[in-house]
Amino acid sequence: MVVKPGIVEAVQAVAKKGPPPVxxxxxxxCGEMDMRIARDGTWFHEGTPIxxxxxxxxxxxxxxxxxxxxxLVTPVEKLGIVVEDAPFVATDxxxxxxxxxxxxxxxTHVGDTVAAGPEAPIRVVRDAGTDEPAPYxxxxxxxxxxxxxxxxxxxxxxxxxxxxxxAEWFGLxxxxxxxxxxxxxxLTG
Numbered sequence: 001m002v003v004k005p006g007i008v009e010a011v012q013a014v015a016k017k018g019p020p021p022v023x024x025x026x027x028x029x030c031g032e033m034d035m036r037i038a039r040d041g042t043w044f045h046e047g048t049p050i051x052x053x054x055x056x057x058x059x060x061x062x063x064x065x066x067x068x069x070x071x072l073v074t075p076v077e078k079l080g081i082v083v084e085d086a087p088f089v090a091t092d093x094x095x096x097x098x099x100x101x102x103x104x105x106x107x108t109h110v111g112d113t114v115a116a117g118p119e120a121p122i123r124v125v126r127d128a129g130t131d132e133p134a135p136y137x138x139x140x141x142x143x144x145x146x147x148x149x150x151x152x153x154x155x156x157x158x159x160x161x162x163x164x165x166x167a168e169w170f171g172l173x174x175x176x177x178x179x180x181x182x183x184x185x186x187l188t189g
Contacts (some may be wrong), residue, residue: 023141090106091108106137114140135147
C-alpha cells in the first residue's frame with residue numbers, strides 16, 4: 001500500500017504524545033484520497049482492503065468529520081475519504097450498574113471505548129422500506145459507530161419501557177440518560 005509521503009510519519013510523531021488533537025487541526029484541503037470505509041468497518045485503499053490492524057487504528061485516530069464529509073487530517077494536510085455508513089463498528093459492550101444508574105461501555109473494531117451517555121448518545125434509525133433498525137453510538141467529535149447485530153440483540157435483552165416525550169418507549173439507560181429505541185406500541189404490532 002502506498003500512502004502519501006509524510007502522513008504516516010506525522011501521525012506517528014503526534015501519537016507518541018497521546019491521542020491526536022484532530023479537533024484543533026484545520027490544515028488546507030489537499031484533495032481526495034482513494035480510501036473508503038465500508039459499511040462493515042473494513043478500510044480500503046485503492047480498492048484493496050487494508051489488512052494491517054495497526055495501520056487502520058492509526059488512520060482512525062486522524063479521522064475528522066466536517067458536515068457530511070470525512071477527512072484524514074494531520075497538522076499540515078487534509079484528505080477527503082469515503083465513508084459508506086459510520087466510520088466505526090461497535091463490536092462489543094459491557095454493562096455496569098442497573099436502571100437509571102446503568103452505564104453501557106462500547107468497544108469498537110479499532111479499539112476505541114466509549115461510555116454511552118449525554119456526550120455519547122445511542123440512536124436507532126429505522127429503514128423506511130424494511131423497518132429494520134440501525135443502531136449507532138457516538139464515539140467522538142461527530143464520529144459514530146454502528147452497533148453490530150450481535151451487540152444490538154444483547155442490548156435489546158437489557159432494554160426497558162419508559163415514558164419519554166409523552167409516550168411509552170422501549171429503550172436503554174446509560175450514563176443517567178434514557179435512549180429511546182422504538183415506541184413500545186410497535187413491539188406488539
